[in-house]
Every structure is written in structure tokens, then in C-alpha cells.
Amino acid sequence: MARTIFHVGTHKTGTTSIQQFAAKNRRQLRNRGLLYPGYKLINRSPHYAHHDFAHVVAGASSKKLKQNDDIKFVNAISANAKATDTVLLSAEPAYRHRIPVNHEHGNIWEERDAYVKRLSEVLKPLDPEICIVLRSRDGFAKSLYQEKVKATSFSGNFQEFLEYDYWYFEYEHQIEIFSKYFKEVKVCVFEDISKFGDDFISGFFNLLGVNVSGLDMPPIANIGFAPELVDLNRYFNKHSTSLKQRKMIRNLLESFAESGSFKSEHIRSSWASEDFMQHFLSRFADQDEKTLKRLAHSIDRDTLFPNRTPIQSVFSGLSCEDIPKLCLMLLTHAKMQEIEQRKA
Template identity: 25%
Template sequence: MPRRLQRCVIHIGTEKTGTSSIQQFLAANRRKLAAEGVLYPRYTGARQGSQWGFVAAVADDVWRTGIGARLGIHSEHVRTRFAERFKSGIDEEVRRFRKGQTLLISCEHFHSRLVTRAMILKLKDLLDNWVREYQIIVYFRRQDRVAISKYSTALKTGYTNPAILHAFNTNQLPYYYNYSAIYENWAEVFGASVMRAGLFERSEFIQGDLIKDFCDKANLRLTGQLRQGRANESLSERGVEVFRRLNKHWPQAIEGSRNPVRDALVNVLSKLYNGKNYPVSRWEAEAFFNQFRDCNEKLACQAFPGRDRPLFSCNFDDYPVEQPWRN
């Protein structure tokens, strides 16, 4: 029978809300967190800190995703073996963690890959092996800004001309951007009382600091912890053009494996050309965002009751008036 901790803090993203910065902060402070009674597991989260293993163990058809490829999972049979090893690995970490009472896990793919209540329930069933109670932390960002950030990520990944904004049937919104549905699914499985939601806007953070805000929500001490710069930032206008041109010549993989030379170049160029880009016009961004007004209003009632102003700014002045030229 594995040891059970008192609580589990689950940071579920969403994607493009500073998750990499939070995870790198947590990974850099594993020992200090452990001294305070908080276990941030190393199993599949040793480098940058994102706990992909929890997603891979419970998500449907994970072998068809980039997570499966990164973890060497290419079939259900392999995933079953991975899940068994993963559970044993976390069992061992929890067993060796004798003084603490909190398990903390963070993965942006909780948002993007666990898209049904059934999958979220499988995660809870897995975590019930090690913990008694839960706290869920989630941040939400204005949908058009998420789409622009995804565009930068797609370019870094190797796409030469990725899509930016889409038109959707407002009666059947994509789950990725349907924040009300996301919140509802997690609240249904874990309970509305354990949900801690925030907005990904500097003005909404405690002292304008995302890490301070996250630590407050997770009841973590920040004093004395190592701080790092922001991670996985978007590309500047020049960076977008550099990646669009060079992606035509850089192979994403060599003989079925990731191209390490390209990965190294991506890291260098991402730091050199970080910044902001606005590849769509003001009216395109606003039209995209308007598709989600109803679900955002519903989210406000669910997660931010009593708030007397809209969740997201309606100012789109940072976008160009005319549609930018793209070849």
C-alpha cells in the first residue's frame, strides 16, 4: 500500500499562460520545496519540469500525440507498460518523501489533452493512490492572445505557414478555447470548492508577478526561492520571419528522431528574437475573440462570482488596423 499524502495541488495550465516559467521555477526549487514539505516529482519532469507522465498515463490515444512520441509510446501496449512503470516511479518518490504532506504537479497538457471528464476522472483515480484531497489551479488568457502565442510555438516546432485564427460554430466551440467547459469538467470531477482560477494578465497578478501569484494560490513560500527569467516567450516580428523562412530548410527529424541541431538553433533563435508579433489585423482578432463571449460570461459566473467587470479587456489597439502581409 503506497504512502498517502494529505493534499495534491494540480496546476492544469491552461496552455500559453506562463506554464513553462512556473514549471522551471518549481524544478529549480525542488530541494527547497521538499524542505517545506512539498514534493514536485522528477519522474518525466526532471528537466523543464512539466509532468507529462501523468497525462501519458491516462489520456486516450496518447501514442498519436507529440507527448507519446517524446516518451517513446507508440501503441496501447507500450502505454500500458509505461503507465505501470510510471506508477511505480511515483510510488517510490512518495515513499521516500517522508516528511512532507503535499504533492504538486504541473502540466499544461492537462488542459489540451485531458478533454473529457472520463480522462480527468482517470487522473483522479490515479492520484487517489497517493493523496487525500485536492486543489486545482488554472489560469485563463484572452483567446486571441492564446492563438497568437500558439502561432509562435508552431513556428518554433517547424511549421512553415501555420494557421493563426479560425472561425467556429459558436454552438460547438473547440474545447481548447472553451474555458467554461474546461472549468466545468474539472470542477465536476474534483469539486467546485477546490478550484482556484486566475486570469493571465499582469494587472491581475499579485504585485504584477505571475510566480508570486501562483505561489499564493498554491500556498507556497516564495522567500529564498530561486527565480529565473520568463520561459517560452513569443517571437518578435523579425523572429516570425526568420522561422518561417528557415523552417523550409530545417528538417524536424532525422531518421525518425528529433534533429538535435535544429533543437539547438531553435533555443538560440528563440532567445535572440523573443518579443511580440501581430500577424492579424485588429478586426480579425476581435472577430475571433467575439466567438467566445458567451462562454467567457459563463466562466465569469462559474469561477469569478461577484466580479464587477469583464474577465478580459476589450481593447485591441495593439493589433494593426490593416491585415499584415503574409506570403
């Protein structure tokens, strides 16, 4: 039986880069003993990751897969994997999906438990190890907040996000649920992975026991926004009227950020203050002592995460004067894009 690893994220820990690398080098990796299966195994449209698989397990809608395709996909992997292969599946939505168990009084952890249980039942023929990558919560929260504003209609501020999505940061609780249904759960720290290779991607695959030297590396995925652009995106979310509008704005903001046309005058944090962040992080100290003992790799410190740099400057939000200035810069960028496209 092939060894199977299910990489469940978390979000904002280089997952897209890992997935795009594995998809791009699928054939070369297979020659090195790593099977990164695609949906073509069941005659479905390809995707660089296995998000749709995670969605279907939850009973959610999917663009690529249909109902029961999750089971068909697992069976197809079983039929195609050699006993000497390592099978890699990667889908960070498995870290957040929930299955409702009580519509009147829904409990997040009961719903997470129900999802992971269902996931284990679907994956049973592969008997997978779970690989979970954790990131220091200060950076994780900022990146996840940005992604939520970019990818959804969320228009709350950073503090509201922390209260609304608090359970994303309960790392030990998440691990305990996976451990309840899977025999082995490997825990890695995002900030340490590059130490195990020449870069983050080679470090990740080295930890899995797969040599990826000499293969093409993908460009950096999901370039971060400056706090000002995140706040502008939040402003648009609050006032836009359709999904189409939000998608158009998100694409324009991403292009604007990638162009380097806007840079913050100072590196400023979304956290309200150093004291506020320290209070937030201290809530998880007992949990992190337990998680530290679970690490699948060695570290040279006695804390789960490396020491962080204290907050120097705080971003308190866009002013009424800032918003029209940024909108004008965005419109100018859109016009320049249009001119370049015409020339091409």
C-alpha cells in the same frame, strides 16, 4: 492526507517558468511545506515538469516514463507526502490530451472527457484540486500559434490555426469537464496573477498558499518570436523534410530571437483585423460570464479578462523579398555563433 494541486496550465501562461522554479528550488520548497515530486521517486530520469506523467495517462509515448509508471508515481507520492504537505504537480499537456473513443467518428469533447476521466482515476489516491490558469484569448492565440509552429511541423497560417485548434479556446467547456471528475477546480486569470506577489511566480505560489520569498527566480522561458520569424519558421516547416531539420531550424531561430539581432519595425498583430478578432472573441461572451463566477481570486472589474489595446497594425505575412533577407540574417547569426564557439 496531504493537499494536492494539479496545475494543468493552460499553455502559454508562464507554466515553464513555474515548473523550472519549482524544480530548481525543490529542497527549499519542501522545507516550506511544498512537495514538488520528481520522477526519482520511482527511479526514473528527472524532468523539471510532469509532462511525461500526463503523456502516459493518455497512453502516449514518453521519454522518461514507461507504461503504468503513472500509477507507480502517484503511489510513491502518497507514500512520501506528509499530512501537512501541499503537493504540486504541473503539466499543461493535461489541458490538451485526448483518448480516442471512436476511431471512425472521433469527437474532440468525447476524447477530452475520456482523458480527464482516466486522469481522475489515476490521481484518485491524491484527491487533487485542479488549478487552471486562463489567458485573454487574443494573446493566448498568438502565443499558442507561435508555439505550434515552433514545436511541430504545422505550416498553416494564423486563421487556419484558429479553425483547426478552436477547442483550445473553449475555456468553460474545458472547466466543465474537469469539474465533472474532480471535486474542486480553481480558476485564475494569467493577467492578474502578478498582483498577488512581487512578480508572476511569487503571485502564483501565494495564490496556492506558499511563500516563496527569497528563493532564486528562473530566467524568462520561451522567449517570443516576432511575427516575421514565426512566418519564416512556418515557411521552413512547409519545405523541410525531416524532424532533425526542423529541430535545427527551431534552435537557430530561438537563438536568433534571444540575441535581439532582429526586431520588427512596428508592433504588428497576427490577427487579420480588429473586427475579425472582436468577432472571434464575441463567440465566447456567454461562456466567460459563467467562468467569471468561478474565479479563485478577486478582481476589480466585471469582465473575465482586462481590457485590451485595439490592434494598430496588422502583419499580413512575409513577401518574396523578405524571405531571402531574413534567411541571410539567420545564416550570418549562425556563422557568428560558430565563431564564438570556436573562441570558447
